[in-house]
Amino acid sequence: MAYYDIDHPFAAPVASRTTASAAPRASFSALEWSVIALSQRDSLGSLRTPGRMSRALGGLFGRGAASRLADPKLEALRRAAVYARHRGYALPVTEIANFHENGFSEAQMETLVTSVTGLRVGQNSRRVSA
Numbered sequence: 001m002a003y004y005d006i007d008h009p010f011a012a013p014v015a016s017r018t019t020a021s022a023a024p025r026a027s028f029s030a031l032e033w034s035v036i037a038l039s040q041r042d043s044l045g046s047l048r049t050p051g052r053m054s055r056a057l058g059g060l061f062g063r064g065a066a067s068r069l070a071d072p073k074l075e076a077l078r079r080a081a082v083y084a085r086h087r088g089y090a091l092p093v094t095e096i097a098n099f100h101e102n103g104f105s106e107a108q109m110e111t112l113v114t115s116v117t118g119l120r121v122g123q124n125s126r127r128v129s130a
Contacts, residue, residue: 026107028077035074036112039081046082076102077112084113 028036069075080099083091091113099109 026105026111028108028111032074032077035069035077036081036116039078040085042078042082044082044086073102073104077104080104080109080112081116084116088117089113 069078076095076098080091080095083095096109100106
């Protein structure tokens with residue numbers, strides 16, 4: 001049975017476009033997905049700042065340190081992707097806070113970890129390594 005609101009005959013539907021746009025998005029842009037893909041080769045060591053000795057030896061032997069991204073939002077995404085790839089949902093609290101401070105939502109964090117590791121919250125099956 002259909003319902004017709006006599007008081008508001010031309011009212012917008014409950015889930016209007018303004019409501020949907022106000023909800024946090026759970027996806028990433030093409031640029032953000034490329035940053036996630038590029039972070040696949042990064043190790044946890046790429047997240048540390050190199051010390052004086054490391055920079056000196058790197059300059060001496062021609063081995064440069066992994067550079068950080070110039071955009072702080074993309075760097076926060078890269079760091080979260082690297083931690084997620086190596087630790088799953090056990091990300092440091094400071095990295096989660098940095099991720100949120102740069103404009104990302106909790107839904108995006110779950111999308112990131114799920115896409116990087118293939119794990120879901122509450123999933124009982126284990127990952128099988130070949």
